[in-house]
């Protein structure tokens with residue numbers, strides 16, 4: 001892998017570099033290393049990159065560098081296919097602009113209150129991130145003005161095409177100043193996107209991540225589909241049950257290496273961080289400790305782990321997905337050394353699916369889906385370890401037991417209790433901190449639930465297409481929503497026991513509900529954040545299983561404990577009006593509280 005430059009080598013604004021350093025980014029991802037210099041030089045970009053490659057920072061960092069914060073007019077417009085992506089991109093800009101004073105970014109998308117949007121636009125934002133329909137609305141109204149626009153980004157252009165937005169995108173492009181800079185990012189390059197690129201990009205620099213790679217056949221590869229915020233719990237469960245000798249866990253940032261290593265140590269694992277902030281001597285010492293069995297787990301960034309060759313590394317855990325297949329191959333090549341067999345596990349968030357497929361395609365190897373070990377499996381493992389400990393103590397420490405033998409024999413006699421009873425009491429005390437009988441916390445239920453899984457190879461395309469089809473339909477609905485049509489969707493109000501005080505943002509709630517309940521995000525209505533709780537409108541008639549599954553979901557480490565808001569929560573005052581027409585009960589779709597005698601109308605689409 002050619003060494004990407006360090007961030008400091010890129011001519012980014014000092015405030016941007018500072019934010020990136022604080023986020024713990026150690027080096028630019030391949031797409032960033034390629035794209036940033038071109039964007040800074042004012043060139044157009046045609047980028048082939050999926051989610052997970054770091055493409056957001058690839059355009060956000062250089063564009064932020066070029067923004068004039070003394071001018072509140074819109075200088076950068078980012079078009080995204082969905083509102084989640086609009087929120088994510090806006091949040092990313094905000095993160096990278098932590099030290100850029102006077103910077104404002106505004107996400108605009110359908111479903112949001114128009115008046116608030118108009119007010120915010122009036123106040124001004126140098127960067128606007130929006131879905132095409134809403135951006136068009138504002139351009140037509142004159143509430144969004146682009147005469148000072150310097151750059152436009154088309155993010156996930158192929159998704160916008162699939163959702164039928166391509167005409168809107170072209171319309172918007174036609175309404176931007178001709179001398180603007182254009183960056184088009186797309187996971188694939190179907191002909192209509194190529195056509196847009198040919199038409200609207202001027203001598204673009206083409207950037208893409210290298211696809212060729214190969215992995216050793218002695219490495220077993222698995223992936224686990226992440227649900228929300230439970231990665232840490234999933235990791236500990238796997239660590240308990242996997243029979244590993246030594247392991248390297250890969251994360252993306254320096255900060256994450258330290259945090260994760262500390263958390264693992266606190267949970268009793270012998271783990272240490274290794275990252276680019278550590279000097280060479282310290283890094284080597286850490287690797288030596290791994291070689292000499294003094295350490296079992298290294299938590300590493302790609303840079304720090306480059307070239308590590310330790311035979312006893314039996315497992316590689318991709319806790320954060322790598323940027324591309326090449327990085328994946330490098331990572332998993334840290335195991336299966338010296339002809340041994342190895343195992344690689346990859347955590348994939350639902351939105352990173354495409355990167356998983358890309359890795360499989362590039363390496364021409366199937367990565368098998370794995371389920372998390374069950375509570376029973378963890379219990380069995382702990383009992384085995386306990387039995388093992390008893391046996392070794394009885395055999396190897398026999399000479400040290402005499403004193404206790406006497407003591408307990410006497411206790412048994414005086415108190416008239418059997419040896420088994422005493423042993424049980426002692427065993428109970430021994431395992432108090434780490435119970436042998438594992439009651440997996442409720443969070444785990446989120447992981448146990450069979451998720452809509454990736455289809456078999458041949459079916460994937462079809463399924464992807466139908467998934468897209470769903471999104472298409474959803475988005476079209478959103479587009480229609482510019483008129484009053486959305487009001488057709490009857491909604492109920494739910495209360496979530498997480499709020500602003502927990503650091504929760506609307507995007508977190510949309511993401512969690514869309515991913516966990518499989519509810520199309522376009523059917524997620526108003527979200528109101530309060531201090532300790534939030535309310536969200538969801539389509540009436542949510543199936544019981546979905547609700548009870550959702551109850552176990554965590555956001556920002558807090559159980560959301562979702563419940564139908566019956567008005568007693570104090571959230572009542574802000575309960576939005578039901579969107580279905582009042583009156584004729586037969587017309588009203590079934591709700592959670594309804595008696596089953598009435599034939600419920602099929603719930604609205606839950607994927």
Ligand code: AMP
Nearest residue numbers: 025027028029051052053054055056252
């Ligand atoms: P994206 O492909 O833009 O969705 O980014 C995926 C994730 O990678 C985000 O969580 C980013 O914060 C993270 N990320 C992007 N660039 C870097 C980098 N150079 N180093 C570490 N993490 C990064």
